[in-house]
Amino acid sequence: MTLLAFLSGAVTLGFATAALFFLRFWRDTRDELFLAFAATFLMLGVAQAILALGGIPDEQRSWVYLVRLVAFLTIIVAILRKNRAR
Template sequence: MTAQAIDFTSGLTAMGFLTSALFFLRFWTRARDGLFLAFAAAFALLALEQGVGTWFNAIREEQGWVYLLRLAAFLVIIVSVIRKNREAPR
């Protein structure tokens, strides 16, 4: 693939992640459930990771610091699901 095609695909992926973040943020405003807010934050981090990776051309393995954003997004999801499962039923 050419560099323009990779940038275009990364932009589409980032847009999809941001759309998902807004989708979960809308659910959070209605339900006030922290799990929805965590998913919104995680998808925003994934969008940021796509944008930063494209901006700095971090496709090579030696520039793996960008993937720490992806790790943070998954940790947010894992922690929020564990916290949600530990809550007392209402």
């Protein structure tokens, strides 16, 4: 096991923990923003796990940036929707 694989696993675990953390708050409050954060961290965790376990060459990793873009756009849309609801 290399150090890079270990750290990728730790990052994936951190994303999964954050997703569960926000999912718990969404369950208690039913606030859409918490659900968006949970979905975002889940997307980031899955992308990180695929990179760590997939053995994908560097030239073919560009799609990961699209997953990250979708994740951050999810947060932006949720924030805009929350501010618009007021």
